[in-house]
Amino acid sequence: MIYLDNSATTPLCAGAKNAIEYAMEHFGNPSSLHFAGEEGAKIKKDARDTLLKALDARKEQYELVFTSGGTEANNLAIFGVANAKNYKNPKILISDSEHPCILEPCKRLAEKGFRVVQIPTRGGRLDEEVFYKELDENTVLVSFMSVNNETGAVYRIKPLFDAAHQKNPKVLCHTDGVQAFLKIPFTPKTTGADLLTVSSHKVHGPKGCGGLLISKEVLKRKALLPLICGGGQEDGLRSGTENTLGIAGFAGAVAEKAAALKENAEKMRTLRAFLLSRLPEEIHPNLPESPAPHILSLTLPNIKSQTALNFLSSKGICVSSGSACANNGGHQSYVLTAFGLTEKEADSTLRISISEDNTEEDLLVLLSALEEATRTLVRFR
Numbered sequence: 205m206i207y208l209d210n211s212a213t214t215p216l217c218a219g220a221k222n223a224i225e226y227a228m229e230h231f232g233n234p235s236s237l238h239f240a241g242e243e244g245a246k247i248k249k250d251a252r253d254t255l256l257k258a259l260d261a262r263k264e265q266y267e268l269v270f271t272s273g274g275t276e277a278n279n280l281a282i283f284g285v286a287n288a289k290n291y292k293n294p295k296i297l298i299s300d301s302e303h304p305c306i307l308e309p310c311k312r313l314a315e316k317g318f319r320v321v322q323i324p325t326r327g328g329r330l331d332e333e334v335f336y337k338e339l340d341e342n343t344v345l346v347s348f349m350s351v352n353n354e355t356g357a358v359y360r361i362k363p364l365f366d367a368a369h370q371k372n373p374k375v376l377c378h379t380d381g382v383q384a385f386l387k388i389p390f391t392p393k394t395t396g397a398d399l400l401t402v403s404s405h406k407v408h409g410p411k412g413c414g415g416l417l418i419s420k421e422v423l424k425r426k427a428l429l430p431l432i433c434g435g436g437q438e439d440g441l442r443s444g445t446e447n448t449l450g451i452a453g454f455a456g457a458v459a460e461k462a463a464a465l466k467e468n469a470e471k472m473r474t475l476r477a478f479l480l481s482r483l484p485e486e487i488h489p490n491l492p493e494s495p496a497p498h499i500l501s502l503t504l505p506n507i508k509s510q511t512a513l514n515f516l517s518s519k520g521i522c523v524s525s526g527s528a529c530a531n532n533g534g535h536q537s538y539v540l541t542a543f544g545l546t547e548k549e550a551d552s553t554l555r556i557s558i559s560e561d562n563t564e565e566d567l568l569v570l571l572s573a574l575e576e577a578t579r580t581l582v583r584f585r
Contacts, residue, residue, distance in 0.1 A: 206566045209522045210406075211353055211383060211499055211557035216453070217408035223456025224410065227449050234446050235437065244448050251455030258462040259400065259417055260391040267418045269441045270451050274382040274403035275305040276431070277416040280442070281378040281399045282309040284428040285345045286318060295319040295342045297368075299330060299359070301352055301539045303380055323348075326544050328357030328492025335364055339371050346377045350384035350395060354539040354555055356499025357492035358388060365396035376427060382406050382414075386461045387469060387498055398422050404450060408559075409457035413450030468560035473497035475558050479567045484575045490543060490553070500556045501540070502574075503549050506583040512554055512574075515581060519573050524555040 207215070216224075227247050232240030234248050252268050261268070271277045286294070298310055300322040310320045321338045324331040330348060339346075346368045348361045365377040378399035384390040385402045392400065399422065404413040418441075422428050434443030461468065476497060480489055483502070490501040504512055509525035516523055540550035556570070 206521045206562075206569055208556050208558060208562065208566065208570060209524045210559040211555065212524055213405045213411065214408045214559060215561070216410060217457050217460050219456040219460030220409045220453040221456070223452040224449050227452035231448070234448060235435065244446075247448050247452050248446055251451045254455040254459050255402070255415060256417075258386070258458045259402070260393065261417055265420055266392065267420055267423060267439065267441070269416045269418060269438045270446060270454075271414045271416060271442055272412055272447070273405070273414040274303075274380065274401050275414075277401040277403070277414045278303070278305045278378075278380055279309055280416050280428075280431050281401060282306065282313070282345070282347065283431055285376050285378070285399075286313050288427050288429045289344075291318075291342075291344050293319070293342045294344045295321065295338070295340065297321050297323060297335065297338055297343060297346045297348075299323050299325050299348050300542045301325040301354075301357075302347070302349055303353060303382070306347055306349070306380060325352070325357065325359070325542050328352065328355050328359075328494070328543060330359050330361070330364065332360075332364065336367065339368055341372055343368065343372060343375050346375060347379070349380040349382075350390060351381075351387065351496045351499070352492075352539065353383045353499075354537060355490055355492055355501045355543050356383075356496040357543075358384075358494040358496050360494070362394065362396040369396070374425075374427075376422060383496065383499070386458070386465055387472070387496055392417070392419070399428075404454035404457065407454075407457050407461055409455075410450050410453040413447055413454045415454075464560075469497050471560045472558050472562075475562055475564065475567060476500055478564055479556065479558075479571070482567075482571050484571070484578055486578050487574060490540070490545065492543075498558045500558075501543075501553055502556060503545065503553045504574075505552070505578060506548075506585070507552055507577065507581045508584060509552055509554055511581055512552075512577050515577050516570075516573055519569075521570055521573055523570075524557070525553070 230243040232244035234244040314320045379397040382403040386407045398419040400417040405411040486505040488503040
C-alpha cells in the first residue's frame, strides 16, 4: 500500500503504540483514590505536560482539556464561548473554508440570533479587507483555521487575531490547528489565539482523542462553558471518564514527532516539491501563496475525482477527493470553489497528503498511475 491520505488520518507511530501498551497495563480510573487510580491520573498528567510542552504553553497561562477529537474540541470552543454570556447583537467571524465542525455549530448559532460572517479565502488567503470591515464592537468570537485541510493553505491569522484583541479586548480568538500541529510552527504565540484545537490521529496518534488549549484568562473571565456536564473531570470542562489509552497514545505520538518537527517538516516539504516538479502537464496544482509542507491539491483534466480515486485505489494508492469528514455528506467541496475553482474543476480534484514516512519511490508510483489515468480514464465534457 502507498498511503498518501495523511490529512484524513495517520498510522500509529512507535511512540504511540508503546504508550498505549503501557496504559493498557495501568488501567485505573484517574478519578479513583487508590494506587491504580493514581497511576491512571499520572498517565493523564504526564500526557498533558507533553502536549503543553509541544505547544510551548506554560501551565500557569494555559489549560489543556482532553476531548474525543478535533470535532468536539472545535464544538467546545464555538458553543462554549457562545453560551457563556448573554451577548447583545453578537457577531462571529469565520472563514468560508472552515471544517464542517466549525461551520455547522455556527449555523446553529445563526438560527439563535448570532450574526455569522464568512470571510473569503480566494487563492488560499483570508480577505483582510473584508475582515477589517466586519470586525466591530459586537464581535465576540473570531475562528480561523491555521492550515486548510483541502488546499494546504497556511492562513495569516496572527495579525488578524491581534487586531481583533485591540478592537475589543473581550473578543476571543480560536484556531482549528488540526492540520497545523506538528507540521508548521504552532503555538499560542505564533497564532495569537486564546483557544487552539489539536487532534491525535492527524499526528500518528490514536483516533478518538483531541484537545482544546484554553488561555486561563478565558477561564478567569468565565467566558467558556462546558458542553458535557457530569462528574467534573478535566476541571469541570469536559465531564466523563477519561480515555487514558487515547490520551497516552496521543502524548506518545507528540513526544516522538515533536522531537523531529523540523526534520520531518523539511522532508515533507522536499517530497511535495519532488511531486510538483514531475506532474504530468495536464494535471494542474492548486497552489496557495503560503502552503503547508504536507498537502497538495491537484485538478485532473475533466476526470471526475471519484473515478480517479477508485482507479488509484485499485493500484494500492490511497489519496482523497477532499475532506474525509465532508465526504460523508457526498457534497461537492465548498472549500475548492471558495479557493477559486469552478464546480467542474472542484469535481476533478484530488488531495495528496504526505507524511514523513513517505518516500520518493512512493511518489514515482503515484506519478506513473496519474499519467496512466490521464491517458485511459473517461473524461466528461
